[in-house]
Amino acid sequence: DQQVKQNSPSLSVQEGRISILNCDYTNSMFDYFLxxxxxxxxxxxxxxxxxxxxxxxxxGRFTVFLNKSAKHLSLHIVPSQPGDSAVxxxxxxxxxxxxxxxxxxxxxxLA
Amino acid sequence: DAMVxxxxxxxxxxxxxxxxxxxxxxxxxxxxxxxxxxxxxxxKLLFHYYDKDFNNEADTPDNFQSRRPNTSFCFLDIRSxxxxxxxxxxxxxxxxxxxxxxxxxGNGTRLTVT
Numbered sequence: 001d002q003q004v005k006q007n008s009p010s011l012s013v014q015e016g017r018i019s020i021l022n023c024d025y026t027n028s029m030f031d032y033f034l035x036x037x038x039x040x041x042x043x044x045x046x047x048x049x050x051x052x053x054x055x056x057x058x059x060g061r062f063t064v065f066l067n068k069s070a071k072h073l074s075l076h077i078v079p080s081q082p083g084d085s086a087v088x089x090x091x092x093x094x095x096x097x098x099x100x101x102x103x104x105x106x107x108x109x110l111a
Numbered sequence: 112d113a114m115v116x117x118x119x120x121x122x123x124x125x126x127x128x129x130x131x132x133x134x135x136x137x138x139x140x141x142x143x144x145x146x147x148x149x150x151x152x153x154x155k156l157l158f159h160y161y162d163k164d165f166n167n168e169a170d171t172p173d174n175f176q177s178r179r180p181n182t183s184f185c186f187l188d189i190r191s192x193x194x195x196x197x198x199x200x201x202x203x204x205x206x207x208x209x210x211x212x213x214x215x216x217g218n219g220t221r222l223t224v225t
Contacts, residue, residue: 004153032211043115043201043216044154051211089154091214097142097161097205099214101153 006102019077023090030092117217134202146201
């Protein structure tokens, strides 16, 4: 039972445009959501998070949106840069120390 | 810099030969995790420690064990590796409030089983 789903395995975007990565979840108890970026041969790096009491969190070029009724979150990157090319994972937790990850979306930003 | 360090980066072991992966952290975080990630799959939580309290996931095979001798170090022991255990093993730490702070990952150990 996959509680956190990233249904798009890959995404290509032109440099300077917006990248939108999506994530759906099934467990209504999740109350904290995170996005990670992973380059090849490196561990995931934390990007941005959001608590369920908010519907938006912004950090520079990165914005995460949370729609609790739809059990959906998205990561917007604008403007996209070639260095953003990586695999992006969303993750969720429900007030415990256990974090559940999605399968990732490979973003390719074309110069 | 404070960080999570995993050694070795690449490990090759033979089928059935015990192997130990190590993780150390300078963040002084009280929670440490081991995740297994296979190609194109989500990282899968194997177990975590809150200080010395060990928490095993229900579906983690008995073949996988862990030790945390002190705050800084955590080890993953695979007693009899099978071909299906070939994967990237990721260590992570967390130091904030319960389930409300990000995980900090090491660069992983890629395990090959021959």
